[in-house]
Each structure stands twice: as structure tokens, then as C-alpha cells.
Amino acid sequence: MLILIVVHILFLHVTGSNNPLGIKVNREKVPFHTYYTIKDLVGVFIFLFIFAVIVFFYPTVFIDPNNYLVRDSIDTPIHIKPEWYFLFAYTILRAIPNKTGGIVILVLSVLILFTVPIFNKRKFVRIRFYPVSQVLFWCFFTTFVILRWVGTKGTDYPFDFLRKLCTFNYFLYFFFVPICNFMWDWVLLGGINLTVKNS
Numbered sequence: 493m494l495i496l497i498v499v500h501i502l503f504l505h506v507t508g509s510n511n512p513l514g515i516k517v518n519r520e521k522v523p524f525h526t527y528y529t530i531k532d533l534v535g536v537f538i539f540l541f542i543f544a545v546i547v548f549f550y551p552t553v554f555i556d557p558n559n560y561l562v563r564d565s566i567d568t569p570i571h572i573k574p575e576w577y578f579l580f581a582y583t584i585l586r587a588i589p590n591k592t593g594g595i596v597i598l599v600l601s602v603l604i605l606f607t608v609p610i611f612n613k614r615k616f617v618r619i620r621f622y623p624v625s626q627v628l629f630w631c632f633f634t635t636f637v638i639l640r641w642v643g644t645k646g647t648d649y650p651f652d653f654l655r656k657l658c659t660f661n662y663f664l665y666f667f668f669v670p671i672c673n674f675m676w677d678w679v680l681l682g683g684i685n686l687t688v689k690n691s
Contacts, residue, residue, distance in 0.1 A: 504528070579643035580636055580662075586647070587659040597659070604666050611670040615677045624672045632665040 546553060558569065574582050584601045588594035619625055639658045645651040 573644055576640065579640040583639045583643035583655055584659045584662065586643070587655040601662065604663065607666060611666075612673075613670065614673045615681060621680070622673055622676050624676060625669055628665060628669055628672060631661070635661045635665070 561569075573579065581598055581601055585594045585598045588597050614622065616622070619629065635658045638654060639662065642651050642654050642658065
């Protein structure tokens with residue numbers, strides 16, 4: 493990982509970063525050294541300070557209080573939930589009543605993330621030129637947050653309905669975004685030369 497970071501910094505130093513519009517204009521570039529070096533060092537020191545405060549003074553702040561309960565080898569705990577970074581997948585797994593279907597949907601929920609670069613055929617670099625995609629992105633973000641929240645709840649009525657609805661919306665996002673981007677390119681560019689992507 494350290495080698496990749498060094499290679500990234502080397503390429504950033506040689507070619508520079510681009511501007512928000514994705515256009516290469518040399519006169520608008522910021523020099524790498526002092527600006528980026530000091531900015532990154534300040535960020536690293538702030539992170540290390542916050543990390544040290546949590547580790548040395550508040551080590552149990554992120555631990556679930558149920559971990560301090562006495563273990564009972566006969567009874568399973570009422571509600572077992574994974575860590576926060578697995579909650580969206582856990583919720584999608586629980587949304588499907590069939591075990592095999594739940595596993596398939598769980599695997600697809602992770603594999604579908606790898607299709608984003610394949611179907612990202614936008615003409616413009618930034619999403620700011622695609623207002624429909626911006627709305628869809630924030631709907632997806634809200635769906636993802638709700639999936640994580642519902643994963644901590646039980647299986648009664650409103651949570652079960654939300655679980656299924658958000659699972660459907662999660663997969664619907666990856667279906668609609670390429671279509672919306674293609675249609676928006678067609679509207680902006682008049683349907684001219686949509687098969688070749690500008691570099």
C-alpha cells in the first residue's frame with residue numbers, strides 16, 4: 493500500500509491535479525510542494541491526535557455495551573448484529589426470506605459495486621453536469637444509511653417493510669444511473685456521437 497501511495501504522489505507531482513471541470517489547463521494548476529505537502533501533513537497530524545485521544549483516554553467509546561454482558565452458553569442473544577460496516581449487507585440478507593436467495597442477493601449487493609466503472613459512460617467528467625444523477629446519488633446515499641440503521645432493528649412491521657424497500661432501491665440505483673447518464677448526454681449533445689467517449 494505504501495508503494496501505491498508513493499507512486500500516486502509521484503504521478504501527482506509530475507502531472508499535477510486537474511481542476512473541478514476536468515479540463516487540463518496548466519496555468520490553473522497549484523504547485524505540489526508547499527501547498528499539498530502542508531495540507532496533507534496538517535490532516536495527518538489532526539487524525540493522529542484524534543486517534544491518540546480515543547485510544548488512550550476513551551478506548552471503549554465504540555464498543556457495544558452488550559459485549560460486557562455475562563455469556564450464557566445455552567441461550568443465543570436476542571439480537572445479534574454485525575459491525576457497522578457490514579450492516580447494509582446484513583440488512584439485504586435479512587430482507588429475503590429464502591436462505592439461498594438471501595445469500596445470492598448478498599453476493600450480488602457487493603459484486604454490483606464492481607459494475608460501476610464498466611457502465612460509467614458519461615461524456616463529462618464531473619457529476620455536476622448530471623442533475624438527475626445527483627438526485628439519484630443522494631437517494632442512494634439515503635437508502636444506504638437507512639439500510640445500515642434498519643440492520644440494527646428487529647423484524648417487526650415498519651422495519652421489515654423498510655428493509656425490503658431499501659434493498660429494492662439499492663439495486664434500482666445501479667440500473668437507472670447509466671440510463672439517466674446516457675439520456676442526459678443525448679439531451680445535452682443532441683444525440684450526436686454518443687458511442688465515442690471524449691478523453
